[in-house]
Amino acid sequence: MRMSDWLEQEDLRLRQGESSVGGYPYGFMDDGAKKDIRRSILKAVAIPGYQVPYGSREMPIARGWGTGGIQITLSLITPDDILKVIDQGCDGSVNAVNIKKFIQTVADVEITNDTLTATVIQTRHRIPEEQMTAAQILVLQVPYPEALREVEASEAETRRMHAEADYSRMWLYLYEDIVNYGEITISYRYPVTVNGRYIMDPSPIPRWDVPKLHQAETLYLFGAGREKRIYAIPPHTTVEPLEFEDHTFRVEDFSGKSCARCGAADTFLDEVIENESGDRTHYCSDSGYCDKRFA
Amino acid sequence: MGYVAVKGGIEAIENACSLFAWERSKGSSEPLDVAQIREQLYLAVDRVMGEGSLYAPDLAALALKQAAGDSFEASFMLRAYRATQPRLGYSLPVNTEEMRIVRRISSAFKDIPGGQVLGATSDYTLRLLDFELLKDDAARREAFREKVFSNLSAEAEIPDTFPKVIDILRREGLLADSLPSGIAGEPFDITRQSLTFPAPRSAALQSLARGETGGLLTLAYSSMRGYGNIHPTLGELRVGYVPLRVAHPVTGEPYIAGEVKVTEAEVLARFEGTDGIPRFSLGYGLCFGQNELKAISMAVLDRCTRTAKPTCPAEDQEYVLYHTDGIEAMGFCNHWKLPHYVDFLSDLDRLRKAQKIARQEECNANE
Amino acid sequence: MKSAAIHHDHATFRVILQAMSHPGRTFALPFCGSPARDHAALIMTLGCLLDNEVTFSIIEDDDNRVADVISFHTGSVRVGISKADFVIAARGRTDGLLASMRRGTLEYPDTGATVIYLIDDIAGEGGRFAMSGPGIKGTIHPLFTGLATTEMNELREVNTEYPLGVDALFLDAHGRIACIPRSIRIGAN
Numbered sequence: 001m002r003m004s005d006w007l008e009q010e011d012l013r014l015r016q017g018e019s020s021v022g023g024y025p026y027g028f029m030d031d032g033a034k035k036d037i038r039r040s041i042l043k044a045v046a047i048p049g050y051q052v053p054y055g056s057r058e059m060p061i062a063r064g065w066g067t068g069g070i071q072i073t074l075s076l077i078t079p080d081d082i083l084k085v086i087d088q089g090c091d092g093s094v095n096a097v098n099i100k101k102f103i104q105t106v107a108d109v110e111i112t113n114d115t116l117t118a119t120v121i122q123t124r125h126r127i128p129e130e131q132m133t134a135a136q137i138l139v140l141q142v143p144y145p146e147a148l149r150e151v152e153a154s155e156a157e158t159r160r161m162h163a164e165a166d167y168s169r170m171w172l173y174l175y176e177d178i179v180n181y182g183e184i185t186i187s188y189r190y191p192v193t194v195n196g197r198y199i200m201d202p203s204p205i206p207r208w209d210v211p212k213l214h215q216a217e218t219l220y221l222f223g224a225g226r227e228k229r230i231y232a233i234p235p236h237t238t239v240e241p242l243e244f245e246d247h248t249f250r251v252e253d254f255s256g257k258s259c260a261r262c263g264a265a266d267t268f269l270d271e272v273i274e275n276e277s278g279d280r281t282h283y284c285s286d287s288g289y290c291d292k293r294f295a
Numbered sequence: 296m297g298y299v300a301v302k303g304g305i306e307a308i309e310n311a312c313s314l315f316a317w318e319r320s321k322g323s324s325e326p327l328d329v330a331q332i333r334e335q336l337y338l339a340v341d342r343v344m345g346e347g348s349l350y351a352p353d354l355a356a357l358a359l360k361q362a363a364g365d366s367f368e369a370s371f372m373l374r375a376y377r378a379t380q381p382r383l384g385y386s387l388p389v390n391t392e393e394m395r396i397v398r399r400i401s402s403a404f405k406d407i408p409g410g411q412v413l414g415a416t417s418d419y420t421l422r423l424l425d426f427e428l429l430k431d432d433a434a435r436r437e438a439f440r441e442k443v444f445s446n447l448s449a450e451a452e453i454p455d456t457f458p459k460v461i462d463i464l465r466r467e468g469l470l471a472d473s474l475p476s477g478i479a480g481e482p483f484d485i486t487r488q489s490l491t492f493p494a495p496r497s498a499a500l501q502s503l504a505r506g507e508t509g510g511l512l513t514l515a516y517s518s519m520r521g522y523g524n525i526h527p528t529l530g531e532l533r534v535g536y537v538p539l540r541v542a543h544p545v546t547g548e549p550y551i552a553g554e555v556k557v558t559e560a561e562v563l564a565r566f567e568g569t570d571g572i573p574r575f576s577l578g579y580g581l582c583f584g585q586n587e588l589k590a591i592s593m594a595v596l597d598r599c600t601r602t603a604k605p606t607c608p609a610e611d612q613e614y615v616l617y618h619t620d621g622i623e624a625m626g627f628c629n630h631w632k633l634p635h636y637v638d639f640l641s642d643l644d645r646l647r648k649a650q651k652i653a654r655q656e657e658c659n660a661n662e
Numbered sequence: 663m664k665s666a667a668i669h670h671d672h673a674t675f676r677v678i679l680q681a682m683s684h685p686g687r688t689f690a691l692p693f694c695g696s697p698a699r700d701h702a703a704l705i706m707t708l709g710c711l712l713d714n715e716v717t718f719s720i721i722e723d724d725d726n727r728v729a730d731v732i733s734f735h736t737g738s739v740r741v742g743i744s745k746a747d748f749v750i751a752a753r754g755r756t757d758g759l760l761a762s763m764r765r766g767t768l769e770y771p772d773t774g775a776t777v778i779y780l781i782d783d784i785a786g787e788g789g790r791f792a793m794s795g796p797g798i799k800g801t802i803h804p805l806f807t808g809l810a811t812t813e814m815n816e817l818r819e820v821n822t823e824y825p826l827g828v829d830a831l832f833l834d835a836h837g838r839i840a841c842i843p844r845s846i847r848i849g850a851n
Contacts, residue, residue, distance in 0.1 A: 026669060030381050035713045036487070038675050039747075042711075043772040045682045046829040046843030048796045052772045053489035058378040062371065063626030065633065076679060078672045088637045095633050097305050125637050134684070143630070155613055156492040163768035182652035187641035195796050195845060197825065206641040219683045226623050228489035234683045234797040234845075252644040271640050285637055487715060491770075 027074040028106040033057045037075040037230070041221060044232035049194025050162070051145050056228040066099055068223030069122045069141035072230065073103060076137070077120060082110045084118035089126035089268065089285035096124070113288040125188070127209040129267050129286040132218040134235060140203045142224035145231065147191040147201035167199050170242065178247050190249070193240045194233060202239075208251045208268045213239040259284045262293035319363045332356040341556070341584020342366055346621050347373025348486075348505040350555045350583050367507075367625045374622055378486075385481060387540040387549055391533065391559050391581075392456050398534040398585075401460045403563060407531075409457035414534060416587075460531040461561050461577060470563065471574045492613050499600065499616060503593040504582050507621025514619065515592035518599050518609035525599050525609075527562035527578065527591075534558045534585050558582055560590035564598045576601070671710035678707060678831070681841045685797045686804035688784045694837030701728065703833040704750065704780060705735060712736035712748065719746035722753045746775060754781040755810030760820050763828050771825040774844065782808030784834045790814075792849030793842070801849075804840060806832055818848040 027034060033055070040054040059067040077083070085100035087093035091113040099122065100111055112118050115128040124141040132138060148158040151169045161167065170191065177184050188204045192213065202210060203222055213220060213233055220233040233239060241249035258265040260281045267289065269282040284290035320326070333340055333356035343355040347370035355373055362368035398414025401407045413419075427435075464470040474496060482497035485505075490498055503511065518525050536556050540549040560580040566573045578598025580590040596619075600612040608614045618624065673692045681689045694702040712718065714737035720729050721743070728750070729740050743749055744762045756777065766774035789805035791814050809832070821827035827844030842848070 027672065028379070030379065031671075032381070032487075032713050032715065033378075034671075035711055036715065038679075039711055039716070040772070041679065042682050042776070042829070043774075045679070045797075046845060047771055047825050048845060050771060050825060053491065053770075055485075055487040055489060057486070058371075058374040058622065060372075060375045062629055063623045064628075064630030065626060067626075076672065076676055078669055078676060080673075088634050092305070093634060094308055097308060124633075125635075137679075143627070155617070159769050181649040182656070183645070183648055185645045185649055187645040188638045204635075204638050206637055208641075219679070226627055236799045237796040252641055253648070268637070269640075270636060271643070 026107065027077065028059075028102075029057055029071065029074055033071075034075040037071055040230045041072065041075070041232065044221070044230045045219070045234050047198075048233055048237050049192075049198030049200040049231060051224075051229040051231045053228055054230055056225045059225070061098065061102065063226040064143060065095060066122070066124055066141040067225030068227075068230070069124070069139045069225075070099060070103065070223075071225060072139050072221050072223040073120060073122050074107060077103065077107045077109060079108045081107075081119045082112050082117055083107075084112050084115065084121045084288070085123070086121070086126060086128070086286075086288070087124040089128075089270075090287040092287065113291065115286075115288055125204045125206075126268070126285060127205055127212045129284075129289045132216070134217045137219050137221060140205070140220060140222045142201070142203045142222045142229070143226070144189065144204075145201055145222065145224040145227050145229040147189075147199050149201075162198060165197065170199060174242060174244070178244070184243070184247060184249075191242050193242065195237055195239075199242070200231065200233075206252055206268060207241075207249070210239075210241050210249070211251070215239075254282075257282045259290060262290045264290070264293060315363075327360055329353060329356045329360060332359050338585060339364075339366060341586050342508055342589075343369045343373060345583040345586055345589060346370035346505065346507055347377065349373045349377040367621055370507075371622045371625065382484075382487075384541065384544075386552070387542060389537045389539065391537055391557075392459055392462075394457075394533055394535040394537050394557075394559070395554070396453075396457055396533060396535040399457060399531065400529070401531045402529040403460060403531075407460050408463070409454060412457075415585075457533075459561075461563070464530070464563070464575065468572070469575055471567075471576050473577075490616060494612060494616060499612065500579070500581075500593075500597065502616045503580070503596060503619065506589070506593065506619035507624065508586060508589040508592070510619040510621060510624065511592035511596060512588055514609045514615055515595040515599075518595060518607065522607040523599055523609050524602075524606075525564045525578070525595060527564050527595050527598070529591065530561040530563045530577070532558070532560050532587060532591065534587070556584050558584065558586050558590040560587070560594040562591065562594040562598060564595075670706070674706045675710040678710070678839060678841075681831075681839045682829075682843060683797050685795065685841055685843055685846050686793050686802045688786055688804075688838050688840050691833075691837045691839055698835060698837035701731070701780075703837045703839065704728070704778065705731065707778070707831065707833060707839070708732055708736055708738075708748070712738040714738060716747040717741040717745060718748040718750065719743045720750045720752055721756055721759060722751070728752055749775055749777045751777060751779045754779050754806075754808045755813060756816070758816070760813070760816045760828065763820070765820060765823070765826040765828060768826065771827070774827050774829065776829045776831060778831045778833060779806075779809060779813070781806050781832055781834050783836065784832055784838045784840045793846050794849070795846040797843075798846070804842075806840070808834075814848055817842065821846075821848075 036055050040052040044052045057071060059070055061067060061070065083100060083103060085096045087096040090096065104111055115130040118136065120137050120139065122139040127138065146158050148161055148170060151173050152158050174184055188206050189201055190207050190210050191199050192202055192210060194200045202213060215236055217235055219235055222231045243249040254269050257269055259267060259269060261283050264284055268285045270285045272281050272283060274281050333352050339359055340352055340355045343359055343366055344350055347355065354376065358369035358372040396412055398416060399412040461470055483495045485498050485501050536554045538551045538554050541552045542549055562578040563575045564578055566575050576598060578594040580593030580597060582589050582593065596609060596615050599609045600615050602610040605611040670693050677689050677691050691703050691706055693706055716738055718732060718738050719741055723729050732738060733740060743759050749763055763775040763777060764773060766772060785805040785807055787803055787805065789803045792801050792803055794801045817830055821844040824844060829844050830842040832840045
């Protein structure tokens with residue numbers, strides 16, 4: 001069924017005065033599912049960086065397409081919220097559009113592209129450029145919740161490593177990286193230590209966004225639907241990227257480049273191949289911010 | 296700028312959805328009726344119910360129609376529907392000895408009490424294309440039915456229940472005792488709690504029962520073929536209907552809420568002795584509908600994953616349970632079609648830096 | 663506000679989440695009435711968190727009155743203190759029972775209990791104990807009136823083996839909430 005047909009049908013039902021959406025409760029999921037997710041979110045906030053297992057539900061959007069983020073958003077959203085959804089920084093991306101239309105319908109919320117107007121922002125792979133506030137929540141979609149998966153395939157074993165704070169293999173991995181390439185080559189999903197205790201995967205955000213996690217004003221919630229994990233970084237929490245004294249953490253290098261549209265020289269830039277000879281142009285990845293500057 | 300941020304992107308998405316429905320509708324053939332799918336493609340319906348984890352033949356047939364025959368998509372729709380339904384309770388444990396049998400075989404013995412019942416199966420058919428089916432119509436169907444009924448011999452007595460082959464072996468002390476379910480009372484429900492390892496037996500069996508047929512087969516086959524040490528003998532394979540009983544919410548009395556068609560496989564494998572006396576161990580498989588490949592694969596994997604010291608993927612419980620859910624695997628595989636250009640740019644940044652360092656080192660070495 | 667009855671639990675959870683994210687700070691729960699109806703804050707809080715999948719326990723509940731209301735509203739089952747997911751300290755004290763509550767395991771610290779203190783007043787700054795940690799900018803000294811004097815010391819005690827521990831919610835008679843999760847360092851008085 002086409003998304004738009006379904007939405008129209010549901011919209012009609014709502015206008016006819018039904019309190020729920022096509023037989024589905026407010027927020028789509030049944031009460032039990034939402035309570036399970038809420039309890040997990042509270043534990044995640046109480047133990048920053050620790051992955052809380054939960055009974056992830058199937059959503060009408062495929063596993064791996066943001067179901068973890070959607071479940072978190074649906075468990076906490078209210079009709080007074082203003083929602084922004086982005087994918088790779090962009091409000092108009094296929095997946096972002098699908099998700100926001102779904103949530104708008106089942107949760108009766110307003111939609112915005114403006115980071116500063118939004119009360120809840122759901123995102124895949126980016127943190128907005130503009131600084132968020134204590135009144136806002138950023139929900140991140142997570143494909144791989146386990147930062148240690150690079151060095152250990154078994155869940156039972158990585159859980160033990162977290163339990164004992166045994167992170168020696170992760171440090172060895174970074175060290176070997178430097179020996180082989182002269183640099184830490186981890187590009188996105190850069191591992192961080194949260195509150196001095198847990199090594200955490202910040203989701204596939206670029207390194208550019210990692211410093212925004214440290215001592216932020218905003219609550220960050222991470223949802224991995226397929227892997228059935230929820231974790232969090234509360235505001236004002238110490239978040240440190242893994243680094244060595246002589247090989248410090250560095251963000252992506254955009255020196256000498258700026259957005260071809262709005263001229264920004266202090267944002268994460270997308271690189272676009274303009275023609276077959278390989279000429280490159282750069283644009284802001286955060287489309288909402290770029291629109292605001294360009295207007 | 297591709298499929299992101301272009302003006303009209305939303306419209307393009309809507310059109311892509313419409314085109315998908317159009318592909319199914321554009322031909323000159325009659326529209327498929329859901330009943331036709333349910334009755335004539337019943338094995339596909341059974342598979343979708345099993346992998347979708349919901350016993351609902353009409354909805355499974357509808358899902359197959361909507362998904363243009365893609366069993367992954369159809370199972371996914373059924374699961375998504377299931378996730379919105381409240382869980383009212385658990386049924387009482389089913390004794391499969393009560394099964395209304397439509398097929399029942401054992402490869403462990405030439406004959407078994409109650410007899411081998413071959414039932415409806417493609418096992419012994421010649422896999423030759425039947426070109427007669429090109430002109431399948433009501434008259435042909437009628438003729439076929441008449442032929443079948445006219446050849447029936449005198450009605451044979453069919454017993455209400457069939458004894459279990461494994462029970463006979465167990466009584467003789469040749470087979471290990473049945474395993475405890477892992478927890479007392481209500482089973483571990485993987486739709487409410489996420490799996491933890493080692494997984495309780497009820498959670499492991501639930502995962503396998505929802506598993507994707509091809510995925511289960513691949514791993515079970517790897518073990519049968521040589522990556523592992525489980526060589527199964529099919530103690531018994533049953534297909535039939537079992538009554539589902541639910542405890543009355545007030546009186547607690549069991550009552551029958553309906554019946555479901557299931558396939559059950561019990562495989563005997565490698566003997567071992569926990570109390571000093573060697574006995575066969577048992578692998579158990581059960582799934583919705585008639586899906587014998589899946590039930591046997593599940594039984595083999597159930598046995599494999601209980602190996603004390605895993606030496607190959609099929610014996611590693613975490614490996615098997617995490618990688619055989621078709622809906623999760625399909626979603627994640629498909630998600631690579633989503634844009635990843637921010638990640639890729641970050642990759643490019645690291646590659647360019649690593650190349651710069653490498654070239655610099657080469658330069659220094661040459662000086 | 664667009665919020666109608668069906669959205670109550672969503673709006674209530676948002677405030678609880680804010681309180682858990684900003685430990686020690688006071689937040690007003692919605693829909694509790696003014697002045698707050700008897701146990702309104704407790705019922706609203708549990709209403710968005712508890713169901714038949716989790717258990718609770720109550721310390722000091724005359725005639726099981728509160729327990730019956732909770733069971734009726736949420737379907738949650740009452741169990742012994744050492745087994746409960748949620749423990750309600752109905753009179754702002756746990757009588758030394760805090761130490762017997764679940765603190766979780768190193769593999770699964772999230773299985774530690776949540777304790778909910780019903781107290782007279784969450785009055786903002788002015789308490790004896792300095793608190794710092796995730797969610798707190800610098801240091802704060804929340805004042806909880808009606809909380810037994812020994813409770814803060816005991817809370818610090820059960821949370822010394824972080825990440826094992828118990829997370830505390832405080833609800834007052836005015837429908838307000840504050841939280842002290844286990845990640846918070848409670849300074850000596």
